[in-house]
Amino acid sequence: MSTYVIGDVQGCLHAFLELLDRIRFDPDRDHLWLTGDLVNRGEDSIGMLRWCMAHDHAVVAILGNHDLHLLAVAEGFVPPHRKDTIADILGAPDRDVVLDWLRRRPMVHGEGDWLMVHAGLLPEWDAEQALALGGELEDVLRGTGYRAFLRDMYGNEPRRWDEALSGQDRLRLIANAMTRMRFLHPDGGMEFLHKGPPAEAPAGLTPWYNMPGRRSRNTRVLFGHWSALGLMVRPDAVALDTGCLWGGQLSALRLEDDRLFQVPCHARRLPGHHE
Numbered sequence: 001m002s003t004y005v006i007g008d009v010q011g012c013l014h015a016f017l018e019l020l021d022r023i024r025f026d027p028d029r030d031h032l033w034l035t036g037d038l039v040n041r042g043e044d045s046i047g048m049l050r051w052c053m054a055h056d057h058a059v060v061a062i063l064g065n066h067d068l069h070l071l072a073v074a075e076g077f078v079p080p081h082r083k084d085t086i087a088d089i090l091g092a093p094d095r096d097v098v099l100d101w102l103r104r105r106p107m108v109h110g111e112g113d114w115l116m117v118h119a120g121l122l123p124e125w126d127a128e129q130a131l132a133l134g135g136e137l138e139d140v141l142r143g144t145g146y147r148a149f150l151r152d153m154y155g156n157e158p159r160r161w162d163e164a165l166s167g168q169d170r171l172r173l174i175a176n177a178m179t180r181m182r183f184l185h186p187d188g189g190m191e192f193l194h195k196g197p198p199a200e201a202p203a204g205l206t207p208w209y210n211m212p213g214r215r216s217r218n219t220r221v222l223f224g225h226w227s228a229l230g231l232m233v234r235p236d237a238v239a240l241d242t243g244c245l246w247g248g249q250l251s252a253l254r255l256e257d258d259r260l261f262q263v264p265c266h267a268r269r270l271p272g273h274h275e
Protein backbone atom coordinates (compact mmCIF):
# COMPACT_ATOMS: atom_id res chain seq x y z
CA MET A 1 0.00 0.00 0.00
CA SER A 2 1.25 3.46 -0.90
CA THR A 3 -0.16 6.93 -0.33
CA TYR A 4 0.31 9.47 -3.09
CA VAL A 5 -0.47 13.15 -2.88
CA ILE A 6 -1.14 14.89 -6.19
CA GLY A 7 -1.21 18.66 -6.77
CA ASP A 8 -3.94 20.76 -8.36
CA VAL A 9 -5.47 18.90 -11.32
CA GLN A 10 -7.92 21.67 -12.36
CA GLY A 11 -9.77 19.52 -14.81
CA CYS A 12 -6.65 18.25 -16.63
CA LEU A 13 -8.01 14.71 -16.66
CA HIS A 14 -5.71 13.49 -19.41
CA ALA A 15 -2.54 14.38 -17.47
CA PHE A 16 -4.08 13.03 -14.26
CA LEU A 17 -4.78 9.61 -15.80
CA GLU A 18 -1.30 9.58 -17.30
CA LEU A 19 0.18 10.24 -13.86
CA LEU A 20 -1.90 7.44 -12.31
CA ASP A 21 -0.51 5.17 -14.99
CA ARG A 22 3.01 6.30 -14.17
CA ILE A 23 2.65 5.49 -10.47
CA ARG A 24 0.75 2.28 -11.28
CA PHE A 25 -2.03 3.43 -9.01
CA ASP A 26 -4.13 0.55 -7.69
CA PRO A 27 -7.39 1.79 -6.13
CA ASP A 28 -7.81 -1.48 -4.25
CA ARG A 29 -4.49 -1.06 -2.49
CA ASP A 30 -3.20 2.52 -2.71
CA HIS A 31 -4.48 5.80 -1.35
CA LEU A 32 -4.65 9.03 -3.27
CA TRP A 33 -4.72 12.49 -1.72
CA LEU A 34 -5.63 15.46 -3.91
CA THR A 35 -4.72 19.01 -2.83
CA GLY A 36 -7.94 20.60 -4.11
CA ASP A 37 -8.89 22.58 -7.21
CA LEU A 38 -10.08 19.42 -8.90
CA VAL A 39 -11.87 21.51 -11.51
CA ASN A 40 -11.64 24.55 -13.76
CA ARG A 41 -9.29 25.66 -16.54
CA GLY A 42 -8.57 22.16 -17.86
CA GLU A 43 -10.36 20.23 -20.58
CA ASP A 44 -12.51 17.81 -18.58
CA SER A 45 -13.65 19.00 -15.16
CA ILE A 46 -16.76 16.81 -15.08
CA GLY A 47 -14.64 13.79 -15.99
CA MET A 48 -12.28 14.54 -13.10
CA LEU A 49 -15.15 14.73 -10.59
CA ARG A 50 -16.74 11.53 -11.92
CA TRP A 51 -13.42 9.72 -11.63
CA CYS A 52 -13.03 10.83 -8.00
CA MET A 53 -16.58 9.78 -7.15
CA ALA A 54 -16.08 6.38 -8.73
CA HIS A 55 -12.91 5.87 -6.64
CA ASP A 56 -14.20 7.51 -3.48
CA HIS A 57 -12.99 4.66 -1.26
CA ALA A 58 -9.38 5.33 -2.23
CA VAL A 59 -9.42 9.13 -2.60
CA VAL A 60 -9.17 12.05 -0.18
CA ALA A 61 -9.90 15.23 -2.11
CA ILE A 62 -10.03 18.52 -0.24
CA LEU A 63 -11.70 21.73 -1.37
CA GLY A 64 -9.83 24.50 -3.19
CA ASN A 65 -10.89 27.97 -4.24
CA HIS A 66 -11.90 26.82 -7.72
CA ASP A 67 -14.09 24.09 -6.23
CA LEU A 68 -15.83 26.59 -3.93
CA HIS A 69 -16.19 28.99 -6.87
CA LEU A 70 -17.90 26.26 -8.90
CA LEU A 71 -20.38 25.67 -6.08
CA ALA A 72 -21.16 29.41 -5.86
CA VAL A 73 -21.62 29.69 -9.64
CA ALA A 74 -23.88 26.62 -9.64
CA GLU A 75 -26.09 28.29 -7.03
CA GLY A 76 -26.29 31.41 -9.20
CA PHE A 77 -24.58 33.70 -6.68
CA VAL A 78 -21.81 34.79 -9.06
CA PRO A 79 -21.41 34.56 -12.85
CA PRO A 80 -18.63 32.37 -14.25
CA HIS A 81 -15.35 34.09 -15.03
CA ARG A 82 -14.34 34.46 -18.65
CA LYS A 83 -11.65 31.79 -18.30
CA ASP A 84 -13.79 29.27 -16.40
CA THR A 85 -14.20 25.85 -17.98
CA ILE A 86 -16.98 24.54 -15.76
CA ALA A 87 -19.83 24.64 -18.26
CA ASP A 88 -19.45 20.88 -18.74
CA ILE A 89 -20.36 20.38 -15.08
CA LEU A 90 -23.17 22.93 -14.98
CA GLY A 91 -24.82 21.33 -18.00
CA ALA A 92 -24.25 17.71 -17.03
CA PRO A 93 -27.21 15.39 -16.45
CA ASP A 94 -25.62 14.27 -13.17
CA ARG A 95 -24.67 17.79 -12.06
CA ASP A 96 -26.68 17.71 -8.84
CA VAL A 97 -25.18 14.48 -7.56
CA VAL A 98 -21.67 15.59 -8.56
CA LEU A 99 -21.99 19.02 -6.92
CA ASP A 100 -23.49 17.44 -3.82
CA TRP A 101 -20.48 15.13 -3.58
CA LEU A 102 -18.06 18.04 -4.07
CA ARG A 103 -19.75 20.14 -1.37
CA ARG A 104 -19.11 17.37 1.16
CA ARG A 105 -15.35 17.20 0.65
CA PRO A 106 -13.14 18.19 3.61
CA MET A 107 -11.32 21.52 3.90
CA VAL A 108 -8.31 19.91 5.52
CA HIS A 109 -7.12 16.35 6.03
CA GLY A 110 -4.78 15.14 8.75
CA GLU A 111 -3.13 11.78 9.20
CA GLY A 112 -0.12 11.09 11.43
CA ASP A 113 2.35 13.95 11.07
CA TRP A 114 0.84 15.00 7.74
CA LEU A 115 -1.77 17.62 7.13
CA MET A 116 -3.15 18.54 3.71
CA VAL A 117 -4.78 21.89 2.94
CA HIS A 118 -5.28 23.63 -0.41
CA ALA A 119 -3.52 26.96 0.22
CA GLY A 120 -2.10 27.14 3.73
CA LEU A 121 -2.47 27.66 7.46
CA LEU A 122 -2.36 30.88 9.43
CA PRO A 123 0.65 31.06 11.79
CA GLU A 124 -1.59 30.98 14.89
CA TRP A 125 -3.03 27.58 14.00
CA ASP A 126 -1.48 24.26 14.94
CA ALA A 127 -2.63 21.09 13.19
CA GLU A 128 -5.28 20.32 15.79
CA GLN A 129 -6.84 23.77 15.56
CA ALA A 130 -6.69 23.73 11.77
CA LEU A 131 -8.63 20.46 11.74
CA ALA A 132 -11.19 21.91 14.14
CA LEU A 133 -11.62 25.12 12.13
CA GLY A 134 -11.82 23.22 8.86
CA GLY A 135 -14.46 21.09 10.52
CA GLU A 136 -16.52 24.17 11.38
CA LEU A 137 -16.70 25.11 7.71
CA GLU A 138 -17.27 21.51 6.60
CA ASP A 139 -20.29 21.30 8.93
CA VAL A 140 -21.76 24.42 7.30
CA LEU A 141 -21.09 23.20 3.75
CA ARG A 142 -22.74 19.85 4.53
CA GLY A 143 -25.68 21.41 6.33
CA THR A 144 -28.67 23.57 5.50
CA GLY A 145 -26.62 26.78 5.75
CA TYR A 146 -24.36 26.10 2.78
CA ARG A 147 -26.15 28.48 0.41
CA ALA A 148 -25.88 31.36 2.88
CA PHE A 149 -22.15 30.70 3.21
CA LEU A 150 -21.55 30.54 -0.56
CA ARG A 151 -23.55 33.73 -1.14
CA ASP A 152 -21.36 35.72 1.26
CA MET A 153 -18.12 33.83 0.69
CA TYR A 154 -16.41 36.39 -1.56
CA GLY A 155 -14.34 39.18 -0.01
CA ASN A 156 -10.93 39.69 1.59
CA GLU A 157 -12.00 40.68 5.10
CA PRO A 158 -11.26 39.92 7.85
CA ARG A 159 -7.57 39.37 7.16
CA ARG A 160 -6.32 38.32 10.56
CA TRP A 161 -7.21 35.43 12.82
CA ASP A 162 -9.08 36.28 15.99
CA GLU A 163 -10.62 33.56 18.12
CA ALA A 164 -13.50 35.96 18.83
CA LEU A 165 -14.59 35.98 15.16
CA SER A 166 -17.99 34.44 14.62
CA GLY A 167 -20.59 33.81 11.96
CA GLN A 168 -19.89 34.59 8.32
CA ASP A 169 -16.70 36.55 9.09
CA ARG A 170 -15.19 33.53 10.82
CA LEU A 171 -16.18 31.18 7.99
CA ARG A 172 -14.89 33.55 5.29
CA LEU A 173 -11.54 33.91 7.05
CA ILE A 174 -11.19 30.13 7.38
CA ALA A 175 -12.05 29.66 3.70
CA ASN A 176 -9.69 32.44 2.58
CA ALA A 177 -6.74 31.15 4.59
CA MET A 178 -7.26 27.54 3.62
CA THR A 179 -8.01 28.06 -0.09
CA ARG A 180 -6.60 31.46 -1.22
CA MET A 181 -3.71 32.58 0.98
CA ARG A 182 -0.09 32.84 -0.17
CA PHE A 183 1.58 35.75 1.60
CA LEU A 184 1.21 37.38 4.99
CA HIS A 185 2.05 40.85 6.25
CA PRO A 186 4.25 41.17 9.36
CA ASP A 187 1.15 41.59 11.52
CA GLY A 188 -0.19 38.24 10.31
CA GLY A 189 -2.75 39.77 7.94
CA MET A 190 -3.39 37.95 4.67
CA GLU A 191 -2.33 39.48 1.35
CA PHE A 192 -4.33 38.47 -1.72
CA LEU A 193 -2.92 40.60 -4.55
CA HIS A 194 0.53 39.11 -5.09
CA LYS A 195 0.41 35.68 -6.72
CA GLY A 196 3.93 35.42 -8.06
CA PRO A 197 6.97 33.59 -6.73
CA PRO A 198 8.33 34.49 -3.26
CA ALA A 199 11.49 35.99 -4.82
CA GLU A 200 9.38 38.62 -6.59
CA ALA A 201 7.24 39.53 -3.61
CA PRO A 202 7.10 43.15 -2.48
CA ALA A 203 9.07 43.94 0.69
CA GLY A 204 7.30 42.97 3.88
CA LEU A 205 5.43 39.99 2.49
CA THR A 206 6.32 36.53 3.78
CA PRO A 207 5.07 33.19 2.44
CA TRP A 208 2.71 31.75 5.06
CA TYR A 209 4.96 28.71 5.62
CA ASN A 210 7.93 30.92 6.53
CA MET A 211 6.17 33.00 9.17
CA PRO A 212 8.20 33.11 12.40
CA GLY A 213 6.64 31.06 15.16
CA ARG A 214 4.25 29.22 12.84
CA ARG A 215 2.50 26.83 15.18
CA SER A 216 2.13 24.11 12.52
CA ARG A 217 5.90 23.96 11.88
CA ASN A 218 6.18 20.49 13.44
CA THR A 219 3.56 19.20 11.03
CA ARG A 220 4.31 18.37 7.43
CA VAL A 221 1.82 20.59 5.63
CA LEU A 222 0.99 19.40 2.11
CA PHE A 223 -0.52 22.08 -0.11
CA GLY A 224 -1.12 23.21 -3.69
CA HIS A 225 -2.60 26.45 -5.06
CA TRP A 226 0.66 28.29 -5.70
CA SER A 227 1.79 27.43 -9.21
CA ALA A 228 4.37 30.25 -9.25
CA LEU A 229 6.03 28.69 -6.21
CA GLY A 230 6.21 25.31 -7.90
CA LEU A 231 7.56 22.20 -6.27
CA MET A 232 8.94 22.62 -2.76
CA VAL A 233 9.72 19.62 -0.55
CA ARG A 234 10.75 20.47 3.01
CA PRO A 235 10.26 18.64 6.30
CA ASP A 236 7.63 21.17 7.41
CA ALA A 237 5.96 22.06 4.11
CA VAL A 238 5.43 20.45 0.71
CA ALA A 239 4.12 22.49 -2.24
CA LEU A 240 2.75 20.45 -5.14
CA ASP A 241 1.04 22.79 -7.61
CA THR A 242 3.59 22.52 -10.40
CA GLY A 243 1.60 24.45 -12.96
CA CYS A 244 -0.09 21.69 -14.89
CA LEU A 245 -2.24 24.33 -16.50
CA TRP A 246 0.58 26.51 -17.64
CA GLY A 247 2.40 23.85 -19.60
CA GLY A 248 4.19 22.62 -16.50
CA GLN A 249 3.94 19.26 -14.78
CA LEU A 250 1.44 17.36 -12.74
CA SER A 251 3.22 15.99 -9.68
CA ALA A 252 2.70 13.13 -7.26
CA LEU A 253 4.69 12.60 -4.07
CA ARG A 254 4.70 9.17 -2.45
CA LEU A 255 4.46 9.92 1.25
CA GLU A 256 6.19 6.76 2.45
CA ASP A 257 9.53 7.58 0.81
CA ASP A 258 9.23 11.11 -0.65
CA ARG A 259 9.65 9.79 -4.17
CA LEU A 260 8.43 12.24 -6.78
CA PHE A 261 6.61 11.34 -10.00
CA GLN A 262 5.78 13.87 -12.71
CA VAL A 263 4.12 13.97 -16.10
CA PRO A 264 4.22 16.90 -18.51
CA CYS A 265 0.96 18.66 -19.23
CA HIS A 266 -0.28 19.74 -22.59
CA ALA A 267 -2.02 22.89 -21.54
CA ARG A 268 -4.16 24.94 -23.81
CA ARG A 269 -3.88 28.05 -21.67
CA LEU A 270 -1.62 31.01 -22.22
CA PRO A 271 1.43 31.30 -19.96
CA GLY A 272 1.88 34.13 -17.50
CA HIS A 273 -1.25 33.72 -15.39
CA HIS A 274 -0.99 32.73 -11.76
CA GLU A 275 -4.19 31.70 -10.07
Ligand SMILES: [Mn+2]
Pocket residue numbers: 037064065066118179224225226275
Ligand atom coordinates in the same frame (compact mmCIF):
# COMPACT_ATOMS: atom_id res chain seq x y z
MN1 LIG B 1 -6.23 27.31 -5.87
